[in-house]
Amino acid sequence: MKQHWRLKTTFWLDIALLVSVCALQTVRFTGLVVHEWLGLAVIAMVLAHLLFSWSWIATQSRRLFGRQTARERINYVLNLILFFFVTAALFSGILISQKAIPVLTGAVVSPDKMDMRWATLHEEFAGMVLILAGLHLAINLDWVLAAAGNAFRRFRESAL
Amino acid sequence: MKLMRIVSRIAILLVVAAAFVKLTAMYGNSARILPYPRFPFSPYTPSALEQVEMRHQPAAPDVGYVTDFVGWGIWLAICGVIGRKGFRLRLNPARRGERQPILLGLQRGGLASSAPPAGPPPH
Numbered sequence: 001m002k003q004h005w006r007l008k009t010t011f012w013l014d015i016a017l018l019v020s021v022c023a024l025q026t027v028r029f030t031g032l033v034v035h036e037w038l039g040l041a042v043i044a045m046v047l048a049h050l051l052f053s054w055s056w057i058a059t060q061s062r063r064l065f066g067r068q069t070a071r072e073r074i075n076y077v078l079n080l081i082l083f084f085f086v087t088a089a090l091f092s093g094i095l096i097s098q099k100a101i102p103v104l105t106g107a108v109v110s111p112d113k114m115d116m117r118w119a120t121l122h123e124e125f126a127g128m129v130l131i132l133a134g135l136h137l138a139i140n141l142d143w144v145l146a147a148a149g150n151a152f153r154r155f156r157e158s159a160l
Numbered sequence: 161m162k163l164m165r166i167v168s169r170i171a172i173l174l175v176v177a178a179a180f181v182k183l184t185a186m187y188g189n190s191a192r193i194l195p196y197p198r199f200p201f202s203p204y205t206p207s208a209l210e211q212v213e214m215r216h217q218p219a220a221p222d223v224g225y226v227t228d229f230v231g232w233g234i235w236l237a238i239c240g241v242i243g244r245k246g247f248r249l250r251l252n253p254a255r256r257g258e259r260q261p262i263l264l265g266l267q268r269g270g271l272a273s274s275a276p277p278a279g280p281p282p283h
Contacts, residue, residue, distance in 0.1 A: 022236060026228035031221035050173055051166065071253060078249070087180040092188065099219065111215040116206065119214050121188050124203045130232065134239020138249040141240070 004150075010052045011147040017045050021133050025126060036100035039093050046086055075139050082132040089129050092122035 020042055027035045050057065060068070060076045068076075094101055095118045102109045137144065195205045206214060243249040 018236070022229055022232040025232040026225055027217045028222055029225035029229045032217040032219045034221055035217075047170060047173060051169055054169055071250075075249070075251065083176070084180045084183075087177045088184040091181045091184050098217075114215050116211055116214070117191075117193055118188060120193055120203045120206060121191070125184075130236055131239050134236045135243040135247070135249060137236070137240040138243030138247070139251060141244060142250060142252075 006052070007147055008151055010049075011144075011151050013045060013048055013052070014144065017042070017049060018133070018137070020045065021130060025130060033099045036093070036097050039090060040100055042086075043090055046083075050083075078132065078135055078139065082129070082136050085125050085128045085132055089122060089125035092118045092125055096122055 020038055023030050024035060024039060024042070030038065060072060063072070064076060096114050098109050098111055098114070101107070191203065193203050193205050
């Protein structure tokens with residue numbers, strides 16, 4: 001039962017992250033207010049995602065400089081790069097925030113004083129996050145399909 | 161005990177994230193952003209019109225731009241397919257049977273017992 005709860009939570013968290021990554025690419029669709037608060041919520045979602053995957057992270061980190069297949073090493077490096085770009089996108093987003101961070105800090109921010117350097121880099125980092133998220137999905141597709149099958153089978157069983 | 165374990169893991173993740181933030185700050189403060197892209201994905205200075213657009217993003221959501229959202233979803237799926245098919249990314253190597261050709265049993269004697277004869281019955 002506990003395993004099923006964990007699987008279901010991880011699966012829906014991952015779906016929420018995937019939808020959020022796509023939604024964060026288009027500010028006009030979400031609006032700037034939702035864009036910035038959703039970006040901050042992604043910090044918590046990413047932390048939770050990494051905590052749920054901790055056993056894999058710990059095992060692969062221990063093996064990084066030891067015996068490890070090329071596939072495991074590539075997967076590990078890709079995931080590390082994804083974490084880097086997610087951090088970079090969130091950090092640059094915080095630097096150019098006009099709605100969420102000023103509410104939290106009480107600072108007064110003028111859109112005309114926005115640092116265009118960081119605004120440009122934020123778009124670049126976000127683009128990289130989307131590409132790497134696609135590759136991350138490719139790596140874990142077997143797990144996602146199995147978890148989806150499990151989640152929806154139980155959903156159908158409970159509906160009957 | 162369990163709480164301590166979670167807190168220590170969060171602390172490790174935050175230390176790594178802090179290192180990445182430091183690296184990003186170093187890159188952001190030193191990168192030369194040219195007025196044109198040098199190569200794909202290289203940052204470049206947006207035009208005056210783009211800058212105004214970036215500075216004054218609408219605060220409220222606009223459902224009319226749902227196609228943008230769907231488009232980014234499709235782009236993510238394309239990246240996933242490229243990763244899966246092009247780079248063969250997966251957690252574990254493909255099972256041995258996964259890439260085997262499907263045997264249709266058309267060789268001599270393969271379906272002889274179950275398939276009806278092609279020609280007219282011999283007399």
